[in-house]
Amino acid sequence: MNILAIIGTPTKDHGLTWRAVQALQQSLQRHGAAEVEYLYLEDAGLTSCQGYLTCIKHGEARCPFSAAVGAVLARMERADAVIFASPVHIFNVSALMKTLFDLLVFQMHRPSFFGKPAVVVTVGAGAGMGKVLRYMQSTVGNWGFEVAGKLGVHGGLLDDPRYAPKLAKAADKVAAALLRQIADGRPRKPGMADLINFRVWRAVVRRTAEASPYDWEHWQSSGWLQQNYYYATPVNPLANLFAALIERMINRAISRASVKPLT
Ligand SMILES: Cc1cc2nc3c(=O)[nH]c(=O)nc-3n(C[C@H](O)[C@H](O)[C@H](O)COP(=O)(O)O)c2cc1C
Numbered sequence: 001m002n003i004l005a006i007i008g009t010p011t012k013d014h015g016l017t018w019r020a021v022q023a024l025q026q027s028l029q030r031h032g033a034a035e036v037e038y039l040y041l042e043d044a045g046l047t048s049c050q051g052y053l054t055c056i057k058h059g060e061a062r063c064p065f066s067a068a069v070g071a072v073l074a075r076m077e078r079a080d081a082v083i084f085a086s087p088v089h090i091f092n093v094s095a096l097m098k099t100l101f102d103l104l105v106f107q108m109h110r111p112s113f114f115g116k117p118a119v120v121v122t123v124g125a126g127a128g129m130g131k132v133l134r135y136m137q138s139t140v141g142n143w144g145f146e147v148a149g150k151l152g153v154h155g156g157l158l159d160d161p162r163y164a165p166k167l168a169k170a171a172d173k174v175a176a177a178l179l180r181q182i183a184d185g186r187p188r189k190p191g192m193a194d195l196i197n198f199r200v201w202r203a204v205v206r207r208t209a210e211a212s213p214y215d216w217e218h219w220q221s222s223g224w225l226q227q228n229y230y231y232a233t234p235v236n237p238l239a240n241l242f243a244a245l246i247e248r249m250i251n252r253a254i255s256r257a258s259v260k261p262l263t
Pocket residue numbers: 009010011014015016017018087088089090091092123124125126127128129155
């Protein structure tokens with residue numbers, strides 16, 4: 001079993017995020033899992049996304065940074081599960097993790113990790129951990145990952161012996177959930193939010209078909225323009241009807257430009 005930990009802090013293996021992932025690794029090993037492989041974003045040679053959306057319009061191979069991004073992506077693809085770990089930096093993920101997310105923006109349009117288990121981990125001084133965990137969960141969830149668990153760690157307490165058993169208990173819970181998900185391997189049955197999300201992306205892809213031919217072609221050849229969801233799965237008919245209604249409303253709002261600026 002190959003579990004990849006993506007460490008999104010410049011402190012690499014000297015910092016608290018690494019220590020939190022180590023706690024999770026120990027739990028995984030207690031549950032019989034094999035080694036965790038570490039990928040330090042600080043060493044991955046990632047450059048800020050230049051914002052031209054080339055990956056969406058013409059394919060990720062055309063991104064000027066495709067060599068570096070592709071290397072990270074290939075390791076994620078090879079892994080049986082991925083741990084995404086970032087410290088809290090100003091109530092958000094670190095710039096390193098955000099750079100990775102930005103460079104993988106095409107995954108929001110063309111997700112490919114369906115059913116692959118993931119865990120999200122953050123370490124903070126005490127504020128913003130929940131927000132960061134939810135943000136990471138939603139981002140990688142949009143790429144198709146099954147987020148089996150979240151682990152938020154209070155960095156300042158890592159050396160406190162009263163905190164250690166609490167962390168071990170939480171890490172055990174997350175590790176067990178991750179291993180269950182790896183054994184299961186199935187992508188989830190989509191809920192209402194997933195169905196709506198799918199339809200929203202479809203509205204975007206339809207709207208930008210001319211400007212983003214690669215995106216359009218991918219949706220067309222994948223059959224996603226005709227399906228209820230990315231993959232064959234039972235969907236709740238009422239939830240599906242509601243999602244279809246939302247898609248129609250979005251398409252109408254786009255064609256009439258009837259949305260207002262936010263104030
Ligand atoms: C630029 C920066 C911003 C930070 N912002 C927050 C924050 O908003 N909330 C918080 O609880 N901790 C914040 N911290 C503290 C870090 O989350 C904490 O030191 C974390 O353990 C660092 O992880 P590392 O040692 O793996 O790099 C910040 C630290 C830095 C360097």
